[in-house]
Amino acid sequence: MTNDFEKVFDAAAETQDYTGGDGLLYCGSCRTPKQFRMDKPPMEGRLLPRRCQCEQAQYDKEEAERKRRKHLQAVEELKRRGFTDSKMREWTFANDNGKCPQMELAHFYAEHWETMREENIGYLLWGKVGTGKSYFAGCIANALMEQEVPVRMTNFSAILNDLTASFEGRNEYIERLCRFSLLIIDDFGMERGTEYGLEQVYNVIDSRYRSGKPLIVTTNLTLDSLQNPQDTAHARIYDRLLEMCAPILFTGENFRKQTATEKLDRLKGMLAEQKKGITVAAADIAGKGETAHD
Ligand SMILES: [Zn+2]
Structure with missing residues (x-):
């Protein structure tokens, strides 16, 4: 019982900020300083705050996330203005x-x-x-x-x-x-x-x-x-x-035709599954897929 209590007490003490031998405030978690001492006049000797290691890591993480979001926004805006047709995004x-x-x-x-x-x-x-x-x-x-x-x-x-x-x-x-x-x-x-x-x-x-x-x-x-x-x-x-x-x-082959043919084959297959004899109607659709220009 006493042992457990001491463990909890020790853990709490470990995360407490403390003053180091150099008079600076230290982070209880990462044990790096949260302060620095100015070494030049007119504020020589004054203690000013700084990020300890874990605060800096958290700050860097948030900063990277902020940059990432800003980048995505910029790209989104460029694509919105840049394309006449949203299908071009694909x-x-x-x-x-x-x-x-x-x-x-x-x-x-x-x-x-x-x-x-x-x-x-x-x-x-x-x-x-x-x-x-x-x-x-x-x-x-x-x-x-x-x-x-x-x-x-x-x-x-x-x-x-x-x-x-x-x-x-x-x-x-x-x-x-x-x-x-x-x-x-x-x-x-x-x-x-x-x-x-x-x-x-x-x-x-x-x-x-x-x-x-x-x-x-x-x-x-x-x-x-x-x-x-x-x-x-x-x-x-x-x-x-x-x-x-x-x-x-x-020089390539006509991809549109190819896609049209693949789609037609798929359609034919689907129709054949449902009903025999409808393939004649599907063949008529074939001619219509080839007129689009790129
Ligand atoms: Zn820290």
Whole structure:
């Protein structure tokens, strides 16, 4: 009985703060000082508070958590402003199915971002529909925004809409686009070639060029058609693009078709389980999955 009481008493005594031989207050738990003595005038000899080891550890833990939350907030805000479509948030290296042979170059770009930025190197991602160009660009966008780099991923139909509806004025809008460290224009060449449209496309591309910041473009146009434009209005746009962006050919198979086929097979299977003979109807759906562009 006496023994137990002494144990409890000793434990309490151990966690009590105490004054050390040097006159400083010590923490009873970690036995490191909670005070320090000023060694310079005018306050020489005064005792001031400091964190003991366990208080410091707790402080560091909270500080790391605060930083982590702040980072997540910053990334969230960048992605909210950076993407025209929230589905682009899913286009990440982590979600990649590993089937696009060019993906290595997306990793390379994100990993060498500082050099790409300094040397103003962009990509011109070209090739057939559904080969994963937009996904590739989205992976770079997500990876950079996760490092708190401001990226804007948009397309010219959205830009032209905004320019028409914009109250802030075209120049301000284009200036704002050019403030993003990386600008990604998806589906270049899909916009209708009206004179007004072409003029605005040129304004955006030329402003970006003059900003000295990199641009990534995805397009279904061929490199040959970009190098041999039909008229001077297109030529001045394409020339700028080819000056800023390294062309990368997407050779892969059509992932959309593949996904559509897989989905169709799954659907057929499901239907077959339920009822024989309905597969004919499923075959009709097949043609409809292939029209989407990337
Ligand atoms: Zn302590």
